[in-house]
């Protein structure tokens with residue numbers, strides 16, 4: 001029997017639902033599943049008070065997270081595969097996931113193991129995925145697959161519906177905008193990855209180091225977000241350094257800098273983001289090759305193709 005370790009962190013329960021749908025076929029196939037939910041100390045609130053939400057920005061980007069409680073695993077526990085299910089916070093992996101990958105316990109569990117990454121976010125996971133790959137490699141793991149679940153509503157609508165959900169806990173239709181989050185069909189569709197993993201584990205394919213989730217539309221990379229994320233990440237690095245210089249997490253003396261960052265974000269969303277969309281359309285012929293290369297890069301390792309969808313749905 002194969003043993004799989006699932007490590008996850010979910011606040012609203014959305015990511016937890018995806019993990020449940022994905023792991024069900026594995027359980028039905030008799031795979032041993034050990035699910036560890038990360039527990040940061042102190043816990044992050046949900047829904048988020050306004051200041052607490054933005055106060056996690058600098059440390060999320062600087063990869064300087066709050067620690068987690070130790071996992072509940074027996075010290076010598078060994079696994080054939082690790083599934084890491086993580087949300088994005090400010091174009092970076094959420095702090096509890098960073099803390100796990102940086103911890104001695106995380107490094108022991110990942111050393112030499114194949115890792116399947118499952119990201120859930122609004123729609124910007126590319127920069128965070130670059131960071132996650134580095135953290136997994138530094139922990140000694142081998143990232144063999146990556147699956148992304150995003151909110152498919154129009155990007156500009158999710159700039160309103162996602163923060164509303166995070167700050168109030170409400171994700172229903174609002175002012176004619178669609179409900180926030182990953183839709184139920186996509187969540188149920190996570191089962192195809194569990195089916196494919198169950199088959200691959202039965203054949204011992206996790207040992208080969210090659211992707212097991214190809215042909216299942218594991219990711220869809222949105223071309224116009226590729227360059228926006230790169231620009232956003234550069235700006236976030238500068239802002240996080242600046243705010244960190246003003247004070248530590250929770251300290252009032254960094255609030256003025258944090259408020260300036262909030263104003264900057266709102267101004268960006270209202271002006272630069274739409275302008276950027278128009279400019280990218282106009283410059284499309286000039287940028288096409290660069291963007292296509294970046295799209296191919298982010299589609300790795302599992303790919304955007306759907307050749308095996310029918311077999312595994």
Ligand SMILES: Cc1cc2nc3c(=O)[nH]c(=O)nc-3n(C[C@H](O)[C@H](O)[C@H](O)COP(=O)(O)O)c2cc1C
Pocket residue numbers: 009010011012013014015016053056087088089090091092120121122123124125162166
């Ligand atoms: C502090 C914070 C920052 C976030 N930053 C991003 C982001 O940069 N990009 C994105 O696409 N989603 C972002 N999100 C949205 C979450 O990734 C998304 O809602 C995810 O589904 C949360 O999953 P969970 O509620 O199961 O924990 C952020 C959410 C929070 C709480």
